[in-house]
Amino acid sequence: MLELRGKKVSDGIKEYVSKELETLTFVPKLAIVRVGENPDDMSYERGATKKLKSFGLDVASYVFPQDISDEDFKKAFKDINEDDEVTGILLLRPLPRTINEKDIENMIDPKKDLDGISPINIAKVFAGDTTGFSPCTAEAVIEVLKAYDIELTGKRVTVVGRSMVVGKPVSMLLLKENATVTMTHTRTVDLKKTCSDAEIVITAAGRAKMLNSDYCGQDAVMIDVGINVDENGKLCGDVDYATLDGKASAATPVPGGVGTITTAVLAKHLIQAAKMR
Structure with a gap:
């Protein structure tokens, strides 16, 4: 039985990223947005940060307390969403029940929505449109x-x-x-x-x-x-x-x-x- 290991695939993507980076005039920046101290979220955040930095990309974490209000989180998320220095956003979910997650999915800029949570990107996946981001x-x-x-x-x-x-x-x-x-x-x-x-x-x-x-x-x-x-x-x-x-x-x-x-x-x-x- 052939073992389909992820490293081979990841290495191939890393080559693609390296070549494309040479054509850009800036280093793309990922914003990882996390609410609370969920161990699984924190583990994924650490892994993603390490991987992207090893690919030569920039990563910044935006961490908010578990008890942040819906209003305050939306205001902070809006600032991240509209920040020209942020190229893409990864929102770690699920969010606390006090935050309306559907509203955030509708707020996120589809062109920065790297994990395909925006209704626009979801629709593109179902339509077979490759201009959007799939999960x-x-x-x-x-x-x-x-x-x-x-x-x-x-x-x-x-x-x-x-x-x-x-x-x-x-x-x-x-x-x-x-x-x-x-x-x-x-x-x-x-x-x-x-x-x-x-x-x-x-x-x-x-x-x-x-x-x-x-x-x-x-x-x-x-x-x-x-x-x-x-x-x-x-x-x-x-x-x-x-x-x-x-x-x-x-x-x-x-x-x-x-x-x-x-x-x-x-x-x-x-x-x-x-x-x-």
Whole structure:
């Protein structure tokens, strides 16, 4: 079984970023906006900052207290959104319930919205319009498939998960690549058969080791977007990776797979935002 590691893909994106940087007259700046001290958000922020700086890009964090009011946060976000020195924005979500997240999604400048949360960018993804930004994790899935020359045209692909972060947008990106897509979720009847009938399975259900080799057709490709913690406190995906050998032709590990590509896609989007200016 071929292990589809994210480093190869990330390195390829880094080459693209380096070449494009040479054509720019300024260093693009990413604003990471975080509310509160959620450990997962802080971990992602550290990883994204390290990755983008290693790519030669500028990163600034804007951190607000958990109890900030809706009015105060919107005022601060407006200032970041309108700052000419900020090329792109990454908003760490979910926001506290005291802040109207939908309002922020509508506020964000679509040309700075690097993770595709603006209704305008979401609409572009569903319309197949490449002038918008798709969610980084969804695009990372396509990046790994292309980097390893896994053909998508005409292939039967089952997507497990229906979120606006991965499931729905990745389905649209797959359709644009001429794949035949079946979207499923945790309540799908006979999910095992739907997955095992597919040539490629992409799972973003958020349930630790939910899928084993019974969900994998012979020589199928398994792309695991899930990031979970197992019963031993270890990081794992939605797929029980250890059961796939001899069944899958290729699969992404967790950690070391799709997650490592997501921040590289963020860097790619920042370059694209800079070029749009």
